[in-house]
Amino acid sequence: MSAELPRAAELTMQQAIPPWHFAMMNDQERNHAYRQAIETAVRPGDLVLDIGTGAGVTALLAARAGGQVFTCESNLHTAFLADRVISANGYGDRITLIPRSSTELVVGRDLPGKPDVVTAEIFDCGLIGESALHALEHAHRELISSTTRLVPSGGRLWAQLVESESLHGLNHVDVVEGFDLRPFNVASTRGYFPRRIDCHPHTVLAPAFRLFDFTFGEPPVPRTRQLTVPVTRDGIAHAAVMWFELDLGNGITVSNHGAGSCHWEQAVQTFPAPVTTKAGAAVRITARHDLCALTLDVERTRL
Structure with missing residues (x-):
């Protein structure tokens, strides 16, 4: 179990991380759908890029399905807690967390190669407001190959x-x-x-x-x-x-x-x-x- 945070650090997290994360994490329909999709897409040994991990759920699902996962999160405070979640669940050796936006990643520096699978849950109520399309445009240009499988696919x-x-x-x-x-x-x-x-x-x-x-x-x-x-x-x-x-x-x-x-x-x-x-x-x-x-x-x- 991770050590407790000092009270000052807890207050910083509460101020820096929007509370809607909890509703998102507890959305069982969303979680179940992503679990099914990731378990279908990820094969043992796959290199997986998980974009915008939040609390780490999609990265954990990909790792449990057999992938070697590189995941990124642009909010540094969220990334800090996601890293603790990953370690607490025993997947620290299967998941590498990068505290940056996916648009800052470089193959060969941040990723060992182009991923077999990309997972992403970076969609707002109108689909594109969290810069999902911008992240995917960059991924096509810089990070993925024509054979990379995407979850979601469209x-x-x-x-x-x-x-x-x-x-x-x-x-x-x-x-x-x-x-x-x-x-x-x-x-x-x-x-x-x-x-x-x-x-x-x-x-x-x-x-x-x-x-x-x-x-x-x-x-x-x-x-x-x-x-x-x-x-x-x-x-x-x-x-x-x-x-x-x-x-x-x-x-x-x-x-x-x-x-x-x-x-x-x-x-x-x-x-x-x-x-x-x-x-x-x-x-x-x-x-x-x-x-x-x-x-x-x-x-x-x-x-």
Whole structure:
């Protein structure tokens, strides 16, 4: 058992490590899916690169499956605790922890060679907000080969238009107690932010639609898409709600769609100027991502 930390060190850890780590570690659906996928992908003796290890769960799963694991974590405090977790579980000889981002790794210096398997759980509620695509682009360019197996192997991002003054009010303000506060809206978030959609009154205005498909076995590139979405209900489109599906291979998936015990919330992007919708008409959605950020623009059109 690792020695207890001094109280000052404990306080530093509590301040430096976000508390959502605990919800993530206790997400049984996520953990079970990754265990199945890693046990399927990793063969005894494989060299495994684990990107963004957090508390070390994915690295431990890969080592238990027979891999020789090199894992990285950019948060130095998280990396320190992950190293203690790895040692406490008896895998210190099978896992090498590197306290740096994967984009700083060099084959031949940090890794003995190009890995047979890459595992990663660096996905936020909207899939790309934790620079997952940026890390994968770098990995394709600098770290992996054409035969490297990836867990997950890909993902899909979905969206749905909703009417919800509650969600819109999380990111915009109008008149309060007779005072015009709209100048403050320059500080509104232009991208998405996490929220439990079921905690906010909302009305669905159109069927769900796929925004982007990602194949992680190929280098990701920035993309722009225009979609025409048929509207099924009169209303006001205040926001788009987004969720992902991760393909972990062999039919194993994990998603943050809807309610449940999943630790991920849904991604919400509000529209600065809400759009009036009419059943039987349509809206045009322009979706863009630059590997790190995603934005949606909406305008009315006709079928």
